[in-house]
Amino acid sequence: xxxxxxxxxxxxxxxxxxxxxxxxxxxxxxxxxxxxxxxxxxxxxxxxxxxxxxxxxxxxxxxxxxxxxxxxxxxxxxxxxxxxxxxxxxxxxxxxxxxxxxxxxxxxxxxxx
Amino acid sequence: xxxxxxxxxxxxxxxxxxxxxxxxxxxxxxxxxxxxxxxxxxxxxxxxxxxxxxxxxxxxxxxxxxxxxxxxxxxxxxxxxxxxxxxxxxxxxxxxxxxxxxxxxxxxxxxxxxxx
Numbered sequence: 765x766x767x768x769x770x771x772x773x774x775x776x777x778x779x780x781x782x783x784x785x786x787x788x789x790x791x792x793x794x795x796x797x798x799x800x801x802x803x804x805x806x807x808x809x810x811x812x813x814x815x816x817x818x819x820x821x822x823x824x825x826x827x828x829x830x831x832x833x834x835x836x837x838x839x840x841x842x843x844x845x846x847x848x849x850x851x852x853x854x855x856x857x858x859x860x861x862x863x864x865x866x867x868x869x870x871x872x873x874x875x876x877x
Numbered sequence: 878x879x880x881x882x883x884x885x886x887x888x889x890x891x892x893x894x895x896x897x898x899x900x901x902x903x904x905x906x907x908x909x910x911x912x913x914x915x916x917x918x919x920x921x922x923x924x925x926x927x928x929x930x931x932x933x934x935x936x937x938x939x940x941x942x943x944x945x946x947x948x949x950x951x952x953x954x955x956x957x958x959x960x961x962x963x964x965x966x967x968x969x970x971x972x973x974x975x976x977x978x979x980x981x982x983x984x985x986x987x988x989x990x991x992x993x
Contacts, residue, residue, distance in 0.1 A: 796979050798981060800984075805989075806986055806987070807881075807883075807967055807969075807984035807985050807986045807987045808920065808967070808969075808982075808984040809984070810981040810982065810983065813979075813981055815979050852917065854919055856919075858979075863908065863910075863922075863925045863927075863932070863933055864922055864933070865922075865982075867919035867920065868919065869918070869919060870917065870918070870919055872917070
């Protein structure tokens with residue numbers, strides 16, 4: 765069965781420090797991986813995706829993610845956190861010919877000044 | 878224009894009311910979705926329209942009735958809802974109505990629905 769795990773309910777980081785939000789997945793076949801962010805009382809915004817090619821994917825707002833096939837991970841990273849990065853982050857996975865994203869439970873990211 | 882517009886932003890309705898949620902996109906996307914999201918939880922897929930035809934219904938109760946009048950519009954008709962239906966209802970769209978698995982979805986800001 766396909767699944768996505770975000771092992772941390774909450775991640776706390778000081779402003780200016782690097783941040784990592786973890787995601788691991790289990791899917792048969794080639795995975796298509798996505799990160800979305802949700803600010804309070806807002807819809808979800810697409811950050812970045814991995815489909816194929818370079819394992820390091822760069823996205824919006826200075827975020828990047830590294831696809832690691834052997835560890836079945838797709839961790840979200842940013843070199844220097846901003847207070848405005850505080851939000852709820854969701855990892856999701858899909859595979860070919862399938863509308864149905866499988867979502868992680870979400871990780872609340874708190875950046876402290 | 879990369880926006881998905883949802884109206885209304887907030888809705889309070891009684892259990893005997895009939896109301897509709899509306900969603901509009903002008904990105905030429907051929908797949909449109911309705912999701913339900915409870916607080917601090919991931920979104921749950923309700924319906925998918927592909928090329929204006931309903932392609933997925935995730936066993937949603939009949940008190941929720943989707944409609945896709947044209948390729949830019951998506952409605953969700955609500956009738957006889959229960960208090961547990963209170964949630965954020967999100968509309969989304971993506972390219973490739975024939976299988977958008979590789980393409981990202983664009984979400985609206987949602988309708989915050991409260992059933993009293």
